Amino acid sequence: MAKMSETNVQYDVDPELLTNFLDESEESIATLDSSFIQLEQQPKDKEIIGSIFRIAHSIKGLAGFLNLRPIRELTHELETVLDNIRQDKLTADSEVIDILLEGFDELSQMLERVRTGKSQVQNKNKLQELLGRIKQLSDSNIHGENRDIPMVLDDVSGNAEEVSQQAEELDKLQDGIIEEVMDAEKDKTKDFAPATTGRTMRVSEEKIDVFMQYVGDLIEISESFNLLQARIDSSSDTQLAREFKDINSGFNQLSDKLQKSLLAIRKIPARNLIQKIPRMVRDLANSLGKNVQVEVTGQDVQIDKSMIEALESPINHLVRNCVDHGIETPQERKEAQKSETGTIRIDLIEQGDDVIIKIHDDGAGIDPEKIRKKAIQMGLVSAEQASELSDRETLQFIFSSGFSTAKKISDVSGRGVGMDVVRTNVESLKGAINLESTYGQGTTVTLRLPSSLTVLVVNGMLAGIGNQQYIIKLEDIQDAVRPKPEDIITVQGYAECLHVYGQIYPLIRLHELFGVETELTEPTEAMVILAKNKDSRGAILVDKILGQQRVVVKELDKQFSYINTIAGTAILANTRVGLVLDVPGILAESLEGGVIG
Numbered sequence: 352m353a354k355m356s357e358t359n360v361q362y363d364v365d366p367e368l369l370t371n372f373l374d375e376s377e378e379s380i381a382t383l384d385s386s387f388i389q390l391e392q393q394p395k396d397k398e399i400i401g402s403i404f405r406i407a408h409s410i411k412g413l414a415g416f417l418n419l420r421p422i423r424e425l426t427h428e429l430e431t432v433l434d435n436i437r438q439d440k441l442t443a444d445s446e447v448i449d450i451l452l453e454g455f456d457e458l459s460q461m462l463e464r465v466r467t468g469k470s471q472v473q474n475k476n477k478l479q480e481l482l483g484r485i486k487q488l489s490d491s492n493i494h495g496e497n498r499d500i501p502m503v504l505d506d507v508s509g510n511a512e513e514v515s516q517q518a519e520e521l522d523k524l525q526d527g528i529i530e531e532v533m534d535a536e537k538d539k540t541k542d543f544a545p546a547t548t549g550r551t552m553r554v555s556e557e558k559i560d561v562f563m564q565y566v567g568d569l570i571e572i573s574e575s576f577n578l579l580q581a582r583i584d585s586s587s588d589t590q591l592a593r594e595f596k597d598i599n600s601g602f603n604q605l606s607d608k609l610q611k612s613l614l615a616i617r618k619i620p621a622r623n624l625i626q627k628i629p630r631m632v633r634d635l636a637n638s639l640g641k642n643v644q645v646e647v648t649g650q651d652v653q654i655d656k657s658m659i660e661a662l663e664s665p666i667n668h669l670v671r672n673c674v675d676h677g678i679e680t681p682q683e684r685k686e687a688q689k690s691e692t693g694t695i696r697i698d699l700i701e702q703g704d705d706v707i708i709k710i711h712d713d714g715a716g717i718d719p720e721k722i723r724k725k726a727i728q729m730g731l732v733s734a735e736q737a738s739e740l741s742d743r744e745t746l747q748f749i750f751s752s753g754f755s756t757a758k759k760i761s762d763v764s765g766r767g768v769g770m771d772v773v774r775t776n777v778e779s780l781k782g783a784i785n786l787e788s789t790y791g792q793g794t795t796v797t798l799r800l801p802s803s804l805t806v807l808v809v810n811g812m813l814a815g816i817g818n819q820q821y822i823i824k825l826e827d828i829q830d831a832v833r834p835k836p837e838d839i840i841t842v843q844g845y846a847e848c849l850h851v852y853g854q855i856y857p858l859i860r861l862h863e864l865f866g867v868e869t870e871l872t873e874p875t876e877a878m879v880i881l882a883k884n885k886d887s888r889g890a891i892l893v894d895k896i897l898g899q900q901r902v903v904v905k906e907l908d909k910q911f912s913y914i915n916t917i918a919g920t921a922i923l924a925n926t927r928v929g930l931v932l933d934v935p936g937i938l939a940e941s942l943e944g945g946v947i948g
Contacts, residue, residue: 359468364417372413373466379406380459381623384630387448388645391633394436394443404433410458421471421478422461428485429454441488450488452630457481559616566609567808567903576602610808615653617803621699621706622650624659628670632695635674642692643678649699654706655803661780662708662800665773669710669796670695672769677714677794687791689713701802708798717788719745725754746786750774780804781935809904809931813897813923814880816862817869820929822902822921823891827934829881831896834874849879849890856881856890859941864916869894884935887942891934900924904931916940 362369383403390399411426432451435441457478461471472478576599583592629645636643654662678684678693685691693714700707719742726732726748737745748754752771777784782800811822812831834849839858842848847858858879862869871877871894880891902921907914915936923929 360470361468362417362419362465369417369465372417373462376410376413376462377459379410380455380462381626382406383455384452384627387452388629388633390443391445391448392644397437400433400437400443404430404437407433419465419471422458422465425454425458425461425478425482428482429458432485432488447488450484454481454485559613562613566606566613567905569606569609614655614803617655617657618653619656619659620650621652621654621659622647623656624654624662624666625650625697625699628667628697631667632670632674635671636678639674640680641674641678642681643674644692644694646694646696647699648697649701652699652701652706653802658706658780658800658802658804661776662798665776665798666708666710668769668773670697673710673712673714673794677712677716679715683715687715704802706800706802708800709795710798711793711795713793716790716792716794717746717749718790722746722748726751729754743787746788749786750784778939808901810899810901811931812880813900813929814878814893815895815897816865816893817867819865819867820897820923820927821861821893822900822923822929822931823880823882823934824918824931825899827882827884829883829888831878831880833877834879834890836875839874847874849874849881851881854888856888857942859889859891859937861891861893861937864937864941882934882938884938887935887938889938889941891937902929902931 383406386399386403390396390403393399407426407430411423411430414420414423414426429451432441432447436443436447441447460473464471464473579595583595625647628647632643632645673695678695679687679689681691684693693712696709696711698707698709698711700709722745723737723740726745727734727737729751731748731751731754732740749770750773754771755769774784777798777800780800781804782798785797785799786794787797788794809822810825812825812828814821814823830852832851834851838849838851840848840850840855842855842857849856849858858874860872861867862872874890874892878893878896880893880896882889882891900923902923904919904921906919907917911917916933917936918931918933921929921931
C-alpha cells in the first residue's frame with residue numbers, strides 16, 4: 352500500500368515573524384546539547400539551569416503568541432521540569448537529562464516540520480507518550496513534594512475550575528505582553544540610534560552570493576583600469592597619469608576592502624561545527640559502556656558556513672572512531688593506570704588563511720604491527736616492503752579504501768568505509784589530513800583546511816602555452832626558472848625530473864596534460880614554474896611567462912565539476928578568457944602516473 356503524502360499546512364501568522372521564531376529557536380536548541388552535558392556534570396550549577404530554562408520559557412511564550420499549540424504544550428512541560436530542577440525539587444541525574452534531551456529533540460523536529468509547511472506533530476501517540484513521561488518525571492521525582500497530597504486534594508479540587516480560568520487568563524496576558532514587546536522593539540529602531548555593542552541581522556546566502564558577483568564585476572573593471580593606466584603612463588601627459596594613478600589606487604584599495612568584508616560575512620564561529628559533538632559522544636559512550644569527556648578550544652575561530660556544512664560528516668566520523676576504537680573501557684583504562692574517564696580534545700586553530708583542526712584522544716592508540724599485517728593481507732604492500740616502513744608510514748594505510756582492523760562490524764564503525772572517505776572529503780575541500788599515534792597513549796588526527804572556499808579574486812602569474820593562456824596562483828609558486836641541460840635528470844618512477852635548489856621536482860608537461868599544441872617541448876627552451884602543495888611538488892613546463900595579474904575566478908559549471916585540474920575561469924585584462932589552474936589537482940593527477948609516471 353502506497354504511503355500517503357502529507358498535506359501542507361498554512362499557518363495563519365506573519366511569515367517573517369514565523370521565520371524569525373524558527374531561526375532563533377533552532378539556534379537556541381542547537382546550543383543545548385553542550386549545556387545539558389555540563390548540567391549532568393554539575394547538576395547544582397544555577398547558571399546552566401537558568402540558561403536552559405530561559406530558552407524553554409522564550410520558545411513557549413513565542414509559540415503561544417504564534418498559536419503553535421503543540422509546540423507550546425511540549426515546551427511548557429519541559430519548562431516545568433527545568434523549573435523543578437532550578438528550585439532543587441528535582442535532581443538533574445542521567446535519567447532526567449535523557450528525557451529532557453529527548454524532549455528537545457522532538458521539539459527540534461516539530462520546528463523543522465513547521466518550516467517545511469507540515470503539521471507540527473507527525474505522530475500524536477508518540478508525542479502523548481513523551482509528554483506523559485515528562486509529566487511523570489515532574490510528579491514522581493520531586494523530593495518530598497508528594498507527602499501531603501492526600502490532605503490537600505479536596506481543597507484543590509474545589510477550586511480547580513477557578514484555577515484553570517486564571518491560568519488561561521495568564522496565558523492570554525503573556526501573549527499580549529509578548530506582542531507589545533515585539534511592537535516596542537520595532538519602535539525603538541525608529542527612535543534611537545544603533546547601540547555601540549555588536550548587533551546582527553539575517554541575510555540569505557543567495558543574496559550574499561549575488562553581491563559577490565557584483566564585487567567580482569567591480570574588480571574586473573579595476574583590472575581594466577590598470578591596463579588603461581599603463582597606456583596613460585606611456586603618454587606625454589604626466590599630470591593626467593598622476594591623477595589617474597591616484598584615483599585607480601583608491602579604487603583598487605576599496606575593491607580589496609569590499610572583497611575582504613564580504614568574505615568575512617560568510618564566516619561563522621567554529622562552535623557551529625562542534626556543538627553537537629558532546630551529546631553524540633555522551634550517547635555513544637553510554638551505549639558502549641565507556642566514560643568519555645570532551646574538551647574543546649578555539650570555538651570562536653571563524654570558518655566559511657559552506658565549509659562547516661561540508662566538514663560536519665568527516666569530523667563526526669573521526670570523533671566516533673575515537674569513542675569506538677580509541678577510548679578503552681573503564682576497566683581497561685584502570686589496568687593501564689589511566690583515569691577511568693577518557694578524554695577527546697578538539698583544538699581549532701587559525702593559521703593565516705588556514706584553519707587547523709586537531710582531534711586527539713588519550714586512548715589505546717594504534718598498533719602499527721596490526722596495520723602492517725592487514726596491509727600485507729590486503730595486498731597493499733609486500734612483507735619485505737612492509738618491514739622497511741616506519742611506524743608513521745605504516746599508519747597511512749589506514750586511509751586506504753576498505754581498510755579496517757575491527758574484529759567485528761558494528762553500527763559505529765568497522766565496515767571499512769571510513770578513513771578513506773574522510774580523506775577524500777577533506778581533499779575535496781582543498782585540505783590535507785595527517786594521523787599520528789602512540790601505541791598505548793592515544794591518537795591525533797590533524798586537518799589543515801582553507802578557512803573559506805569562496806575564492807573571489809586571486810593574484811596569479813599569467814603563463815602561455817601555444818595560443819592558450821593560464822593563470823597560476825602566486826601562493827602555489829615557489830619560483831620560475833629556465834633550466835640548464837644538467838638540471839634535467841631521470842629518477843626511478845618518473846620520466847623526467849628537474850634538480851634545482853637541492854630538490855627534485857617531477858616534470859609536468861602541461862601541454863600534454865591539456866592536449867595543447869606547442870612548438871616548445873624541450874625544458875631548456877621553455878620556462879618551468881616550480882609549484883608546491885603541502886607535501887608534494889612539481890615543475891610545470893610552459894612556453895612563456897606573461898607577467899602577474901589579479902583576476903576574478905568564475906567557477907566551472909557543475910557538469911565539469913569532475914575536472915580537478917582546473918579551479919575556474921577568468922576574464923583577463925586583454926578581455927581574453929583564461930583558465931585558472933588547480934595546482935594541487937595537477938600535482939595529484941600527474942604524480943599518480945598520468946603524464947610523468
